[in-house]
Amino acid sequence: MADEKPRTKKPPIHRLDRNVRERMALIRLLALGEKNAAELARERDVTASGIRAFARRYADEIEAVRTNIRDEYAGLWIAQKRERLTAYQQNAELITREIEALADGRVTVHGGESDGEEADDGADSLGDISGAIGRLTRAYDRALRSVAEELGQLPTRMLVKAEEGGAVHVYGAGVDTDKV
Numbered sequence: 001m002a003d004e005k006p007r008t009k010k011p012p013i014h015r016l017d018r019n020v021r022e023r024m025a026l027i028r029l030l031a032l033g034e035k036n037a038a039e040l041a042r043e044r045d046v047t048a049s050g051i052r053a054f055a056r057r058y059a060d061e062i063e064a065v066r067t068n069i070r071d072e073y074a075g076l077w078i079a080q081k082r083e084r085l086t087a088y089q090q091n092a093e094l095i096t097r098e099i100e101a102l103a104d105g106r107v108t109v110h111g112g113e114s115d116g117e118e119a120d121d122g123a124d125s126l127g128d129i130s131g132a133i134g135r136l137t138r139a140y141d142r143a144l145r146s147v148a149e150e151l152g153q154l155p156t157r158m159l160v161k162a163e164e165g166g167a168v169h170v171y172g173a174g175v176d177t178d179k180v
Helices: 019-032 035-042 047-056 061-068 081-104 130-150
Strands: none
Touching: 019 047, 019 061, 035 047, 047 061, 047 130, 081 130
16 A cells, blocks of 8 residues: 555644643743743743744744733734634534535434434434524524624614603614604
C-alpha cells in the first residue's frame, strides 16, 4: 500500500490553550508586558519556552489587546459583533445542511422515539423525523433571532399594565401619529 499517504499526527493542545479564562488572562499579561516569560512560566508551572511558544501562537490576539489595553474585552472574538454574526451564520448553514440531509433521508436519527420499527443497525426508522427537524429548526430560528437582535432589527417590546382603568399616555419622539 505504497499509495497511502502517511497520517500526520495533530499536535496536542497545550495546557495553556485549553481553558479560555486562563488563555485570555495570559494574553492580557503578555500584552501588558509587566512580567517576563520566566516569571509567567513559574506562575503557571510551565517552561519559559512554552510561554514564548504561546506568545507566538497568539501574537495577533496579544497585539489586539495591547493596542486597546483599556478595553477589558479586547482580544475576545465573541465581543466583536462581526465575529458573532459570522459564528451565527456558520451555525445556520450547518443546521440547514442537517435539515436537508434529514429531509432527503441521508441521515438516520438515533436515540429518538420510534414506532417500534427498528433498522438493522439499531437506529430508528426514518418514518418520523419531525422531532429532529423540529430541534434543528428551533436552533436555526434562535440563530436568526440572535442576528436580528445584534443588528437592532427587532422592535423594542414594552409591556404596559394599567390598573383601575387609568389612562396610559405614550409619547414617541419623531413619530407621525397619523400613520400609526
